[in-house]
Amino acid sequence: MEYTVVINGKPEGPYNLEQLKGMGLRPEMFVRKPGMDDYKEAHEIAELRELFGFKHQKTAPQYFASFDQRLLASVIDYFALLVIYVIVVLFIYVFVSEKMFRIGTALGLLLLVPVAKTIYSIFAEASEKQATLGKRLLNIKVTDAVGDRISIGLSIARNMGKILSTLPVFVGYLLCFTNKKQQCLHDSLAGTLVVKDRLL
Numbered sequence: 001m002e003y004t005v006v007i008n009g010k011p012e013g014p015y016n017l018e019q020l021k022g023m024g025l026r027p028e029m030f031v032r033k034p035g036m037d038d039y040k041e042a043h044e045i046a047e048l049r050e051l052f053g054f055k056h057q058k059t060a061p062q063y064f065a066s067f068d069q070r071l072l073a074s075v076i077d078y079f080a081l082l083v084i085y086v087i088v089v090l091f092i093y094v095f096v097s098e099k100m101f102r103i104g105t106a107l108g109l110l111l112l113v114p115v116a117k118t119i120y121s122i123f124a125e126a127s128e129k130q131a132t133l134g135k136r137l138l139n140i141k142v143t144d145a146v147g148d149r150i151s152i153g154l155s156i157a158r159n160m161g162k163i164l165s166t167l168p169v170f171v172g173y174l175l176c177f178t179n180k181k182q183q184c185l186h187d188s189l190a191g192t193l194v195v196k197d198r199l200l
Contacts, residue, residue, distance in 0.1 A: 002014035003016075003017075005029060007029075021051075025042055025052060027052070029041065029042050030042075031045060031048065037139060038139070061146075064193060064195055065194040065195060066182060069140055069196065073137070073138050075134070076133060076134030078113070081113050085109055088109060089105075092105055092106065122159050123155070125142040125158070126155035128149070130150070135194075138196075140195065140197075141194070142193070142194055143194075145193065154192065158187065158189075161185065161187075161190055162186045164189070165184050172185030
């Protein structure tokens with residue numbers, strides 16, 4: 001396994017484990033290995049903790065997803081669901097001849113899209129990835145107040161809280177412009193954060 005290390009603000013390497021030993025790797029140095037989306041501090045990587053005797057120092061999130069990133073992630077999620085919706089409707093139109101049934105079913109399924117989005121978000125944000133498809137594409141994820149994965153219960157509370165964020169005219173979403181952690185109303189109520197990968 002080879003690692004890229006940020007030294008004096010610049011990524012250098014790759015280095016193998018023996019080379020890392022020789023260079024005096026410190027726990028706060030940023031390191032990335034193949035398969036990682038972004039750099040992590042050395043103490044956050046299990047095999048480096050074991051090899052160098054680092055202690056895992058839990059730090060609160062410092063980089064938060066902006067409103068436009070969150071909005072784009074939601075648009076991507078809805079687009080994916082609408083693609084599925086269109087496929088299902090086309091299937092119905094091909095195999096069902098009754099016109100009123102086709103129209104009624106198409107409208108009924110369209111009304112279920114937001115419900116499907118909510119259910120999907122609940123499970124996706126509480127999963128190991130901590131993110132829906134849209135969030136994953138933008139490298140943002142949902143965490144609790146200290147950066148840990150949220151439970152299903154907390155995910156339900158967060159997503160149900162979005163109902164309050166939309167009333168009366170999406171004011172709850174605009175609250176993200178009023179605080180440093182860019183929390184919308186439903187995030188504040190549930191005690192969650194939407195964070196992004198650190199920038200070098």
